[in-house]
Amino acid sequence: MPRVRTKLVSWDEIVDWSMHLADIIKRDGYRPDLIVAVARGGYVPARLLCDFLSVENLASVQSQHWTEAAKVEEKAILKFSYRLNASGLNILVVDDIVDTGDTLKLARDHIEANWSPKTVKTAALQWISPVAKFKPDYYYLEVKEWIWFQYPWTRLEDTYQFIKRMMSEAYKEMGKSEWTNEEVVKGFNEWYGIDVGETYYRRALDVLLEKGVITYDPSRKTYKLVAT
Numbered sequence: 323m324p325r326v327r328t329k330l331v332s333w334d335e336i337v338d339w340s341m342h343l344a345d346i347i348k349r350d351g352y353r354p355d356l357i358v359a360v361a362r363g364g365y366v367p368a369r370l371l372c373d374f375l376s377v378e379n380l381a382s383v384q385s386q387h388w389t390e391a392a393k394v395e396e397k398a399i400l401k402f403s404y405r406l407n408a409s410g411l412n413i414l415v416v417d418d419i420v421d422t423g424d425t426l427k428l429a430r431d432h433i434e435a436n437w438s439p440k441t442v443k444t445a446a447l448q449w450i451s452p453v454a455k456f457k458p459d460y461y462y463l464e465v466k467e468w469i470w471f472q473y474p475w476t477r478l479e480d481t482y483q484f485i486k487r488m489m490s491e492a493y494k495e496m497g498k499s500e501w502t503n504e505e506v507v508k509g510f511n512e513w514y515g516i517d518v519g520e521t522y523y524r525r526a527l528d529v530l531l532e533k534g535v536i537t538y539d540p541s542r543k544t545y546k547l548v549a550t
């Protein structure tokens with residue numbers, strides 16, 4: 323059993339899910355004049371929905387998560403909360419996934435309060451129903467058990483963060499500090515139950531080297547976590 327339940331999502335699945343989502347929106351009779359992608363996760367689904375719903379207008383708002391002082395919980399805020407005159411427009415706000423629901427709700431509320439739209443509806447490819455405090459107007463897949471979806475647009479970022487987490491936990495649990503390339507790949511497969519492929523492991527290790535998170539010992543051919 324992997325330690326972190328993870329599903330590798332392919333580009334083909336994204337296209338398929340977005341097409342089904344477009345059909346659900348069409349069937350409901352909603353015809354958006356403007357699609358707003360919630361950056362960064364909503365970009366690809368929003369662009370595909372523009373294609374499948376024949377929508378020309380695409381804008382974006384970006385959310386960010388802040389950990390408030392002395393609080394464990396993260397708070398979602400909008401990074402660039404600009405105003406746009408959308409009077410008379412039907413807007414569809416799009417994200418990849420509704421997990422806690424904070425992000426999409428925040429974007430929707432901001433647009434409703436500040437952009438003077440005619441209507442605002444929300445859509446996501448996936449909705450994690452047991453944890454989400456917010457249900458999007460449209461979604462394609464209801465997820466009943468929390469899982470990390472490894473989307474194609476975060477593959478490298480997720481891979482290096484996953485490797486970093488695996489290395490630091492292994493150090494805490496059993497004092498393991500040296501990793502060969504093969505151990506990283508094997509460990510990753512065991513920990514996360516997915517295989518992202520040789521190119522991503524190599525690039526992820528390069529990112530961690532660049533960031534100074536790990537060092538490489540060429541004589542031993544091993545990577546080592548830098549003590550933090």
Ligand code: ADE
Nearest residue numbers: 419421469470471472473
């Ligand atoms: N972003 C927020 N929650 C997520 C999840 N469960 N999988 C992938 N991306 C996410």
